[in-house]
Amino acid sequence: MTEEYEWQNGDIVRDSNRKIQYLENEDKMNVDFLNYSADISGTGIKFPGTCSKHLMSGYGNSEWNNRTYEFDSYGYPTKIRDIDESRTMEYNIKYY
Numbered sequence: 001m002t003e004e005y006e007w008q009n010g011d012i013v014r015d016s017n018r019k020i021q022y023l024e025n026e027d028k029m030n031v032d033f034l035n036y037s038a039d040i041s042g043t044g045i046k047f048p049g050t051c052s053k054h055l056m057s058g059y060g061n062s063e064w065n066n067r068t069y070e071f072d073s074y075g076y077p078t079k080i081r082d083i084d085e086s087r088t089m090e091y092n093i094k095y096y
Contacts (some may be wrong), residue, residue, distance in 0.1 A: 010053035
């Protein structure tokens, strides 16, 4: 199986399956625990050069998914909402 990625300004803007859009907020997390972002490492661990620099705001082709965030005072996401045509999924994040 071959995957293709298109990069622009430090972000993967297209992979083999979808187009991806980003916020201006830098992604400060080093683990992709939701495994929804464009991550070519395949592990969920964000190695430099294998993942996008900014937080994803939406992705899709035929069905578009939007993503919104709430942040703490340091700029780390504390709540993520994935919204598509049929549902909204909400994730609350705690840092220890």
